[in-house]
Each structure stands twice: as structure tokens, then as C-alpha cells.
Amino acid sequence: MLTVEENQRVTRVGPGTPLGKLFRRYWWPVCLSKELPELDGAPIRVRLLAEDLVAYRDSENKIGLVDAWCPHRRAPLFFGRNEECGIRCVYHGWKFNRNGDCVDMPSEPAGTTLQAKAKLLAYPTAEKGGVVWAYMGPKELQPAEPDYEWTRAPESHRYVSKTFENCNYLQALEGGLDTSHSSYAHNNKLGDRANLRQHDKAPAIDVERTDYGYFYVSQRKADAGTYVRVYHYVMPAQQMRASIIGYEGVRNKPARLDGHIWVPVDDEHTHIFNIMCAPHPEDELTPEAVETREKAAGRGKDDHIPGTFRLKRNQSNDYLIDRQMQKTQNFTGIVGVNTQDFALQEGMGPICDRSKEFLGTSDKAIVGMRRLLLDAIAVNERGGTPRALDPETYRKVRAYDRVIPEGADWHKVMEKDLVALW
Amino acid sequence: MVTPQDNERLTRVGPGTPMGRLLRRYWQPACLSSELPERDGAPLRVRLLCEDLIAFRDSEGAVGLVDAFCPHRRAPLFFGRNEECGIRCVYHGWKFDHHGTCVDMPSEPAGTTLQAKVRLQAYPTAERGGVVWAYLGPKELMPPAPDYEWTRAPAKFSYVSKTFEHCNWLQALEGGLDTSHSSFAHNNFNSNKSEPRQRDRSPRIDVERTEYGYYYVSTRDLGDDGKYIRVYQYVMPAQQMRPNNVGWFGGANEMPRADGHIWVPVDDTHTHAYNWMCAFDENVQFTPEWIESRETAMGRGSNDLIPGTFVLKRNPSNDYLVDRQMQKTKNFTGIAGVNTQDFALQEGMGPICDRSKEFLGGSDKAVIAMRRLLLEALDANEKGATLRGVETNTHRAVRPYDHIVPPGVDWRPIFDRELQAKW
Numbered sequence: 032m033l034t035v036e037e038n039q040r041v042t043r044v045g046p047g048t049p050l051g052k053l054f055r056r057y058w059w060p061v062c063l064s065k066e067l068p069e070l071d072g073a074p075i076r077v078r079l080l081a082e083d084l085v086a087y088r089d090s091e092n093k094i095g096l097v098d099a100w101c102p103h104r105r106a107p108l109f110f111g112r113n114e115e116c117g118i119r120c121v122y123h124g125w126k127f128n129r130n131g132d133c134v135d136m137p138s139e140p141a142g143t144t145l146q147a148k149a150k151l152l153a154y155p156t157a158e159k160g161g162v163v164w165a166y167m168g169p170k171e172l173q174p175a176e177p178d179y180e181w182t183r184a185p186e187s188h189r190y191v192s193k194t195f196e197n198c199n200y201l202q203a204l205e206g207g208l209d210t211s212h213s214s215y216a217h218n219n220k221l222g223d224r225a226n227l228r229q230h231d232k233a234p235a236i237d238v239e240r241t242d243y244g245y246f247y248v249s250q251r252k253a254d255a256g257t258y259v260r261v262y263h264y265v266m267p268a269q270q271m272r273a274s275i276i277g278y279e280g281v282r283n284k285p286a287r288l289d290g291h292i293w294v295p296v297d298d299e300h301t302h303i304f305n306i307m308c309a310p311h312p313e314d315e316l317t318p319e320a321v322e323t324r325e326k327a328a329g330r331g332k333d334d335h336i337p338g339t340f341r342l343k344r345n346q347s348n349d350y351l352i353d354r355q356m357q358k359t360q361n362f363t364g365i366v367g368v369n370t371q372d373f374a375l376q377e378g379m380g381p382i383c384d385r386s387k388e389f390l391g392t393s394d395k396a397i398v399g400m401r402r403l404l405l406d407a408i409a410v411n412e413r414g415g416t417p418r419a420l421d422p423e424t425y426r427k428v429r430a431y432d433r434v435i436p437e438g439a440d441w442h443k444v445m446e447k448d449l450v451a452l453w
Numbered sequence: 454m455v456t457p458q459d460n461e462r463l464t465r466v467g468p469g470t471p472m473g474r475l476l477r478r479y480w481q482p483a484c485l486s487s488e489l490p491e492r493d494g495a496p497l498r499v500r501l502l503c504e505d506l507i508a509f510r511d512s513e514g515a516v517g518l519v520d521a522f523c524p525h526r527r528a529p530l531f532f533g534r535n536e537e538c539g540i541r542c543v544y545h546g547w548k549f550d551h552h553g554t555c556v557d558m559p560s561e562p563a564g565t566t567l568q569a570k571v572r573l574q575a576y577p578t579a580e581r582g583g584v585v586w587a588y589l590g591p592k593e594l595m596p597p598a599p600d601y602e603w604t605r606a607p608a609k610f611s612y613v614s615k616t617f618e619h620c621n622w623l624q625a626l627e628g629g630l631d632t633s634h635s636s637f638a639h640n641n642f643n644s645n646k647s648e649p650r651q652r653d654r655s656p657r658i659d660v661e662r663t664e665y666g667y668y669y670v671s672t673r674d675l676g677d678d679g680k681y682i683r684v685y686q687y688v689m690p691a692q693q694m695r696p697n698n699v700g701w702f703g704g705a706n707e708m709p710r711a712d713g714h715i716w717v718p719v720d721d722t723h724t725h726a727y728n729w730m731c732a733f734d735e736n737v738q739f740t741p742e743w744i745e746s747r748e749t750a751m752g753r754g755s756n757d758l759i760p761g762t763f764v765l766k767r768n769p770s771n772d773y774l775v776d777r778q779m780q781k782t783k784n785f786t787g788i789a790g791v792n793t794q795d796f797a798l799q800e801g802m803g804p805i806c807d808r809s810k811e812f813l814g815g816s817d818k819a820v821i822a823m824r825r826l827l828l829e830a831l832d833a834n835e836k837g838a839t840l841r842g843v844e845t846n847t848h849r850a851v852r853p854y855d856h857i858v859p860p861g862v863d864w865r866p867i868f869d870r871e872l873q874a875k876w
Contacts, residue, residue, distance in 0.1 A: 205526070211560045215546040232546065232559050352532060354495045363532055363543040375544050378529025379522065389524040389571045393545065393560045397526075 033385040033401065041404050042199050042382050044295040045081035050404070053411045054080060055168035056420060057267055058177045060294050060304045061096060062086055063193055064161050071113050080167060081297040084154075087113040095129030096165050098152035127151040160184070161191045162304060178422035179265070180429055180451035181290065181308035188309040188453070190321045193302055194330050194369070195340040200268060200295040202376045202383040203303065207270040207291050208400050210234060210249040210260055211393035216371045218362040226278045227251060227258045227434075236392070238399040242418055243425040245403065246449075247396040248441065253280065253434050259441045260432040261449060264400055266407065266419040268293045273430040275310070280434060285314030287324070288430055299381035302340070305330070305369075310429065310452065329367020342370060350374045427451045455808035455824065463827055464621045464805050466718040467503035471831045476502060477590035478840055479690050480599045482717050482727050483518055484508055485615055486583045493535050502589060503720040506576070509535045509551075517551030518587050520574035549573040582606075583613045584727065600845040601688070602852055602874035603711065603731035610732040610876070612744050615725055616753050616792070617763040622691060622718040623824075624799045624806040625726060629693035629714050630823050632656060632671045632683055633816035638794045640785040649673055649681040649703045649857070656683075658818040665689060665842040665851060666826060668872075669819040670864075675857065678703075682864045683855040684872060687823055689830065689842035691716045696855035698733065698871075703857060708743065709733040711853050722804035725763065728753070728792070734875055752790020765793060773797045850874045 033041070044051045059079060066075055067088040074087040076099065083099035085108045095118060101108055106122035113119075117134050119126040126135035131153030136146040155173065157164045160182030166173050181189055196203055206212065214232040223229055231251035238247045244264040251258040258280075263271040271290040277283045290306040307324065309316050325331050329342065336343055344350040350365045350373065357364025363371045390398060407417040419425055431448035435441055455463065466473045483499050489510040496509040498521065505521035507530045517540060523530055528544035535541075539556055541548040548557035553575030558568040577588045577595065582604030588595050603611050618625055628634065636654040646652065653673035660669045666689040673681040681703075686694035694713040700706040715727040728751070732739065748754045752765065759766055767773040773788045773796065780787025786794045813821060830840055842848055854871040858864045 202527075212544050214560070216543050233562050349531075357534060358493075358536075362534065362546075365532070371543070374532050375528040378532060379527045383527045385527070387522070387524070388527050389567075391525065391558070391561045391565070391567050394526070 032388055032390065035386050037401075037405060038382075038385045040408060041401060042201050043298050044200070045298065049408045049412065051080060052168075053404075053408050053417060054267055054295070055166075056172060056174070056411060056417055057168075058157065058164045058166050058174070060292055060302070061094075061156065061163040061165045063191060063304075064158055064163055067094060067163065071115075074109055074111060074113055074118060076109055078296045078300075079165065080295055082167070085109055085111070085118070086156075086163065087111075087118055089113065089118075089129055090116045093129055094156040094158065094163050096154045096156050096163075097127065097129070097131060101125060102149055102151055125149070127153075129153060129156075160189060160306075161186070174420045175422050178426050179269070180426070180453050181288065181306050183451075184308050184453040187315045188312070190307040190316050192305045192325060192330060193340050194305065194342065195296075196293075196301040196303055196373055196377060197299070197346055197381075198301065198377045198379065199299055199382040200293040200301040202379050203301050203372075204268050204270070204293045204400070205397045206372050206376050207272075207293070208247070208262065208264055208396045209394070210236070210262065210272075210396075212375075215362055216375060217368050219360075219368075221360060221362065225280075227253055227276075227280050228278060230254070231258070233393065236395045238395055240399075240403070241424075243428060244419055245396075245399055247399070250441075255280070255434050256436045256439070257441075258432070258434050259445065261430055261441075261445065262396070263428050263430050264396070264403070265425050265428060266403060266417065268295075271428065271430040273310075273432040275432050276434065285309050285316060285320055286311060287316075290430070303369075308453075310431075312452070327368060329370030329373075334367065334370075342367075342373065344370050345373070346377050454811055454813065457807075457809045459828060460805075460808045462831060463808075463824060464623050465721050466622070467721065471835070472827075473502060474590075475827075475831055475834045475840070476690055476718065477588075478594060478596075478834060478843055479590075480579065480586040480588050480596070482615075482715055482725070483516075483578065483585045483587040485613065485727075486580055486585055489516060489585065493537075496531055496533055496535055496540060498531055500719045500723075501587065502718055504589070507531055507533070507540070508578075508585065509533075509540055511535065511540075511551050512538045515551050516578045516580065516585050518576045518578050518585075519549065519551070519553060523547060524571050524573055547571075549575070551575060551578075582611060582729070583608070596843045597845050600849050601692070602850070602876050603713065603729050605874075606731050606876040609738050610735065611730065612739055613727060613729040614748060614753060615727050615763050616758075616765065617719075618716075618724040618726055618796055618800060619722070619769055619804070620724060620800045620802065621722055621805040622716040622724040624802050625714075625716045625724050625795075626691050626693070626823070627820045628795050628799050629695075629716070630669070630685065630687055630819045631817070632658075632685065632695075632819075634798075637785055638798060639791050641791075642784070647703070648701060649675060649699070650701075652676075653681070655816060658816060660819055660822040662822075662826070663841070663847075665847040667819075667822055668853075669822070675703075677860065679857050679859040679862070680864070681855070681857050682868070684853055684868060685819070686713075686851050686853050687819070687826075688848050688851060689826060689840070691718075694851065694853040696853040699855045699857060708737050708739070708747075710737060713853075726792075731876070750791060752793030752796075757790065757793075765790075765796065767793045768796070769800050 074085045077084040077086045085099050086096045101120040110121050111118040117126045117128040123138040131151040133146050133149040154165045154167050157176040214228045234249040234251045236249050244266040246263050249260045269292045274287045288308045288310050292304040294302045352364045365371045429451045435444045462471050496507045499506040499508045507521050509517050523542040532543050533540040539548045539550040545560040553573040555568050555571045579586045579598035636650045656671040656673045666687040668686050671683045692715045697706050698709045711731045713729050717725045775787045788794050852874045
């Protein structure tokens, strides 16, 4: 349980809020690289940490990320002309480069001194792993660019997609650090006792803090020993989990490392960046394998409202829940693993009221994550260095899962599994 | 006129507000029984007095009415599994019976002590007259389940429907206790001056307090034809009962009956109106065709609702499809449907009517008296005193009546017989 005040502190992300200030110390995903497919192409709208921005790929293939409104009379730059290394407002023709400098002010007399004074808010950007990243914090504190294993994996072994969620980021992140619910919400075959997560539905959870956040180990009893899953929480909002073996205990083809980053659009909306990475060089992520997996998660090609990152199965239609299916086939009556998550997370309301919850031992990882965030807010307010700013802290981090012999020490058995290869 | 402070007191219904506490002393309709047609069927979202709840009919036919969110991590129980006498959250499998007791906690180790500690907020329910009723107040003050006459009439002799209204409950209730507006807003035959309600458009209103609320007598003077007398009942906190013994044109009604509404606050700015009718005796049987024609005349026939909802197709988003030509030539409002006319006027006042700006007249006596009863009840409730209409014996025998009384005849003896429940 959190107090009402604590809940405010860990959920509000706007400029000037405690969490907003903490989050602005990190690089954040802005959009997929493929949303800006061409030089001098159409700008896109971006809303990130409750700020309205516009992103565009300029003539030099660099990404500009700037205020959505022209500083002159607040006309929308979304309608701007992206040309010759800058974006030009279509109201009075003022033009700005990706650093926010005004490079043309044709509506003023030649030689005007105004041009040197007008600045457009602009944030530094980077492209890594098929994602455009931005840093929105104080200039002097800007850390090195993000360097997670999956951002280094070759394109043949990596895939990133994006989905829009209608609620605060934290209740979504919590779902991502909660292996326990997969025995229920993601039970897609009622009565299947062979399923590893059905065999033991109350996993033992151990959380260990690290300098990037924590890892947590869940252990479930299995016929062949112990089913061990090691998850990582990489601050501030990334989960890494493994899908080396499937629900049936057989090695997945291809084996995968999966993950999400929950990126606050604002206090009540979130973009999820869904990451897939093949951990072994011999396993490629073919387009077919990717589509099969995305479809199972509920975000295959046909699952989106065209032209958006929104699911067709959404809050407005109760996710097309099928009560007959719920009685006979799966636990929720909802199709798509992450669609099941959305139903639960969005259904908590725009911002979950954590002053009314009642936690158990299966929620250890969630409690641990909240504690880290609250601590980091305090550290940041004191001028200290929060975890996971330096890429050195997380560069080697990898998740894994395995069934190990009963009584074996997972630390020893899985030591090599947990080190990045890419 | 009402001060802004009293207007707040009268209209706000959330937990902890004065009116919220008062309304929680009464049983309130939560949904129609027909919305929960089968045991272990899909749960239903209910918002009642600003509280988000879920209703479900369990394996034994009992209706559970519980918090919409699981107490564990606040996941929505709407998606829950209604099975084996309880609702099971699909997030981590916690299961609760209709009393709110946790009966399974499979995500925690066997033998956990947490299971005995966690409770799901659950409210007592009762089914009467095709309606699921709920009591949201303090346990120790819970009265017996409601027992209005129409809830006792057999199915063939009664009917209840439900409509959603986009405004505060009080301005809707006020419309229901105001016979005067029917001479105007519900004048659907502009040229016909022979209707009793057109012959006298400023009825005299007399209000008489009772232990359930009040009745009021409206008297329209029909000259040599006598007096048209209508006795309405206001059963606290939010029920109106009105008579339809006399037809619109002054003759005998084809279906002598009582009609009524209960205005149930969804929250401060939305209301569910429960619309009931009840035959005066067993000689009057409601056929499905007659019910449909009647509901259509009121504006809520089966084709008048947005499918799968209780929202009218004629609604604020389309100005109730007002037809200005019809308004010039056929009826007073240009809007079809008696209660749709009401909605246009009530919803049109805004989410909560600002009563500090109103200007009342003699025809508003019943409205003023109702507000006065509610304000007094707020005080009585704070002081722990008895409230009108809570105990079933105060409202069990109540029935409305109307009649055209010949000149010089005392209406009271005639009405005394007829104002008694027969079911």
C-alpha cells in the first residue's frame, strides 16, 4: 500500500514534479525509427512526459525533437515544412534547425535582431536499436546514450514494436514485474497441468538490488526440478524477461529475450515499446516468427486500428471479451496476452489508487520497484546520482529462464546465461 | 430559490456527503433483474451514488454487489470469472463470495494468513418487483427490504424499465413532482382545448406531509363538469407515484393504473430513472404489445434506445431531434416522447441546476415541499432521528389516485378508499 501522497509522487510525470524531474535524468524512447522513414519527410506529433513535441528527420538524417508550437505566435509546427535542415512554420515562415536556433525569419525586416533571440525548445536525440531516444533533462547532467544489449543486437536478431495504453505508466510497469499473474491472467488453456506456470501458481520470489535497479528470481516447482526465471528491472521503466523455454517446458524456437519499456505519454497515457531479441546467434528472428509472437501478444498486424498504435480490442469495446471462452478455454475470455494485461491495467482507472490495495508475498517485486523509485526521487532531490544513468551499470545485463535440478543453486547453474553476448 | 450551500447539500451524493449519507439509509435500485439473466453469467458494471461496483448473479441465484476493483492490486473485477459461488479476479486468481469474503488466494503459499484478512467491499442486495435493490448504508441501521405496492403485484400486472439521464437526480425528481408542466411540455395536441389539463392550466396544489414523505392534491377546475383531482405520492427519498385512472381526454383510462419513477443517482451528474407501472387491479392486464406502445409514447420503446444501453437515441448530443416545424404545428416542444420532453428540459438545465438563480411560483409548491423534506431529513439523519419512508410499514400501502369529481361533491371519501394498495 502507498499513501495518497506517495502515489502522487510515483505517478505524476509533468515538468517540475518530483518524478518528472527524476525521469528527465534518463534517455527516453520517443518513437520508432521507422515512424520517420525519410529525410525531410512529414513531421510527427510526439507527446512525452506530458510535453507536446514534434519530431522530424532532417536533411542530414538527424532527428529534431522540438516544441510542438512555434515560439512566435504558437502556431502548430506539425503543419510545418521539413526542408533544408530545419522545420519552417507555415504561419509566418520562421525556420528552426534541430538545435532550436532560428535560421530564417522572413516576416521581419532583413537584419532584424529578433532572429538571434528567438529559440525553439529542442531536445538532444539519438538513434539506437530501431528507436529514437531523447534526453529532456538538464544539459549539464546528460548521461551517455543508452546501450542495452538489445540495442546492439543485429537487426536479424532484434525487433521493436510500440503500443498505446490508456493509463498511467506505473500500473503497466507493475504488471511487467509480476510473474505471478501469468499463472492466472495468461492461462490460455484451462485445465492444462503440464503448463509450468499452472503446475505451481504461487512462485517464491526473491529480489536483489543492483546498481541498475534489481533482478528478481521466481522459482516454481516443476516435475523435472525447479522452474527458475530471472527478470531484470532496469531503471526507470524497463523490464527484461526471458522466454528461452515455453509454457510447456520445451525450448522456444527461436528462444527469445523479451522486454518492455513503459514510456509516459502523460499522467494517464503510456507508450509501450515491446522488445524482442534472440539471445543466441544461431536463432534468427524471421518475419514469420515475429508476427506469430506479436499476434500471440495481441498486437499482430491485423490487431491495430490502422494508422495508429492502438489495439482494436480496447477499453471502448471491453476488449471483445467472450464470456463463453472464459468459461471453457482461457482464464480471461480475452484474446492476446498483452491485451489481457491492458484489460487489467487500464481497468484500474487512469491512475490506480494504491491507498486502497492489499499486497501479498507474490507482490515483492512490485514493492521493491516502488521503493527504488521513491528512493531515487529522494536521491535526485538531494543532488545525488540515481541508479542506471551510466550505461556501464546495465550494458551486460541479460534475463534468462531454465528448469534446473531440484536443490541446485541457480546462481551457479545460470551464471553464464545471465551475461550479454551481443 | 435555494442558497448555493443548500443546493450543494441537496444534490451531491458521494460517500461522506450529507445527501450521500442520507440516501445510503434507503435501499436503492442497483439494476433490473433482467440485466443479470443467468447464474454464473457475465458480471455487470454498476455505478451507484458515485461508487463503482460490479453486480453478478452467483451459482445459487443470489446477486453480489461488490467493489469494482479487486482489493489486491485494484484490477477490474468486471473481467472476473463468475463461478462456483463467487467472483474470481483474472489477474491473480483471488476469489470472493457475494459477502466479500475471500474464499481462495491461489497466488499466495498454502495456509497464508492474508486470506482471512482481506475483504472485498460488498453490499446487501434484495430482488423485488424485477429490480435488484442494494443497501449501501451502515449495517446496524439496515431496514427491511423495500415493499412498495408495485413490487408485490404479479408480473402480468406490473412492468419496470430503466433509462439513463445526463443530469443530477434532483432536477429529474422535481420534474416528476410537478403536475403543472404537463399542461405545457406534454401538450401534444396543440389545438385540442377539451383536455382537462388544457381547460385548467394552473392547478391548485395542496401538499400534505406523511410518514413516508407527502401526498399532494392538484385540483383543476372544469366548471360545470366538476373538478379534476390528481393525488400524487412522494415516497422518500426519490420516488414518485402518479395516477392514471382518468384518461388524457377525461374519460376512463383503458388501463387504470399507477405509474411511477425512482430517480437513482449514478453520481452527481448522471441518473438512472426506473420507470414502473402497476395495474390498479386484476381486471387490468398488461400485454407486451400494450407495454411497448406505452413505452414508445413515453419515448423509450424498444427502438428508441441505443442498442445495448439505457441511453435514448434522442439525447443531448442531437438536441433530442427537435423538429421546429412540428413545434409550430403539432406539439408544444417539437420533441417526440413524453419523457424525452422531460429529459430535454431537465438535462438542458446543465449537469446540476443552479437553484440560486431560480424564481418560483405557486405551482411549484410540491417541488418546494419536497426540497424542504429532504433538507430536514439531512438534519434528522445527522442527529440520528427517524427518517420518513425508511420503514416498510410507512410505504407499504401507498397508492396514487385521480378522478373527476362532480360539482359540489367532496373528493375525500371517494379518494380515501382508492388511495389504499390492493396488491
